[in-house]
Amino acid sequence: MLKLCLFICLIHWVKSDEEKKCPEFTDLNIGNALSGTELQVQLLLYTRENPNCSERLIENNVTASEYLNNSKKIVFVIHGFRPTGSPPAWLGDIKELLLSSEDINLIIVDWNRGATTVNYITAVENCRKVAEILKNYVDQMLVDGASLDSVYMIGVSLGAHIAGFVGQKYNGKLGRITGLDPAGPSFTRQPPEGRLDRTDAQFVDVIHSDSDALGFKKPLGTIDFYPNGGMDQPGCPQTVFSGLQYFKCDHQRSVFLFLSSLKGECDIITYPCDSYLDYKRGKCVDCQAYQPMSCPVLGYHADRWKKLLIPKTSPTKAYFDTSDRHPFCMYNYILDITTWNKNIRRGFIKVKITDYAGNTVESEMNSEASTFQQYKRVKVLTGFYQDLDKISKISLTFSTKTLLSPKHKLRILQMSLKSLNNPERLQLCRYDFVLMENIELTFKPIPCPERGYMKRELLVT
Incomplete structure (x- = not known):
């Protein structure tokens, strides 16, 4: 009898432990990339009430969430192409820093199944499907009292275009989109409706850090930032002998610059200018025309800067230089x-x-x-x-x-x-x-x- 009681207690303890297990970002490997993955999307919600253990939102029953508060800002973080299947290296940092910066609903969009493939075109084709799924979630949040003004999407590489597609579905009424080195391949010749565009949200800020390779070169946002001219970033390898870092360092720098703005160690000040050459020649360092906010700052607080003298239809390009390591300020x-x-x-x-x-x-x-x-x-x-x-x-x-x-x-x-x-x-x-x-x-x-x-x-x- 005693053994039976202990056995029942053990089963109950194991079951309770499984119920308490935190949902995690999908962790895959190169084998999954080689075989290909079918698209699956999960949304992992973090708030200041559950900063260390995510809550998985139910696709057709978002209102059942224990932690989602639709009266607060809702921030989506959307990753890009994952050729090796591993979770993004910056995921933990962006979660902690965003939650410490502001009391928000932080939603990590995990579409690793669908982004993990050696066939980049397959991942590109999945972008619109991910956007359609995200719209379904947002629609439910709106019914439950959320406002489009409070929706902020941060998209990395392909994720930036996904954010743009979602914004198009709401006729540009989303509060803000941040594009972190939006993907260039397969999007460079696309019209505005085929990629991220400044009309996709009320405020669209874009950081271009690898515009000569994996990123997008032309302006896409309300304001487009070009660190070190937008191409080769200081501290990144210059030769292919450096391995994988040679291909991804410049591309990822946009993310680390954004993270630096959340840490608050220094403001990365930028200078609106027609070209990097004019900036280097000292022609664009007077920001009095942009008062009262003066020169725009890069990153999370970029939306504090408002253009006064430039027509809304005209995009603004801003240039600046950085150091080769965190916090990157010059x-x-x-x-x-x-x-x-x-x-x-x-x-x-x-x-x-x-x-x-x-x-x-x-x-x-x-x-x-x-x-x-x-x-x-x-x-x-x-x-x-x-x-x-x-x-x-x-x-x-x-x-x-x-x-x-x-x-x-x-x-x-x-x-x-x-x-x-x-x-x-x-x-x-x-x-x-x-x-x-x-x-x-x-x-x-x-x-x-x-x-x-x-x-x-x-x-x-």
Whole structure:
């Protein structure tokens, strides 16, 4: 009798344990990719009440959910093509960071069965099917009191186009879509209805990090961000001998840049501009036209920036440079120089800054060559991996980067250095000095006078 009782108790304990087991993202392998997978979609809900154990939403009975609160923002995260079948490496981080940033309903869209295949075209064909399934879930949420304004979809690669297809079904009334390096292959020549488009939601922000290979090159959103020009990302392998990382590093960088914005260690500031070349030449670093939000920031808080002067039908491209590792922030400055050489000089200026504690940082950006003409102002964009607050010394080196020509001098009438990340800081100046080619000149700057006063001084001299 005692044995029977223990046996019944054991069965009950095992059954209870199975009932408490948390639903997890589908974990497959290369064997599944080779054999192919039939499309299956599951939605895993996380909230601050169940941050570590997901609840699987029932496809035709979403209202039965224990944790879904339709009065809160509903955020969908949609992955892309999975040629190896493993769960995305960033999945755990994006879940934790989104929940810590805001009290939301976070829904991980798991279509790994359907995305795991060596046949990319099969995964592409499944995108519209996934979108139709997601619409069924959203429809039920709307009936239960949710608002389209509160629906936010974050799509990675193929997932970005899935989000776009869902948005089309609601005539662009979704609150927001973020596309993280939307897939290029099979979508590049598609019309707006065949891919993600800026009309698919009220606000569409897109990060292009691999636009010359796996990603999409042309603008797709309300605002399109192009880190480091949108192609080769610093810190990523440059040769095929690096293995799989060579193919996916640039493509995945969009995700890690987005994650960085959630960690809040620094804001990645971007600059609306027509081209990366114009940005590098310092032509697009004044964001006063976009007040009161100033320059847009990348990532989760990109929707805080609102365009005031640009027509709604016109997309905005924003460019910026990053470091090669987390948190990816660059601290940018504009070096504004007026020269008085009679002959035109063309070359580069490297900048180093030192603070009062003796810390020194050197410019990390590969700026474009500048053309220096007599009494003409030239702006040089320069950036540092580390932010120094109180600058005590500035070092400049002029170079033409030519080996056979004679050494040149660059005669500086005036120079100013202005922080773009912290425009409230003092602008630093220096007047009347000469840079000898390839010889570093170090000096102590002085605070710049007010602009009107500076102009009067130049007229007097």
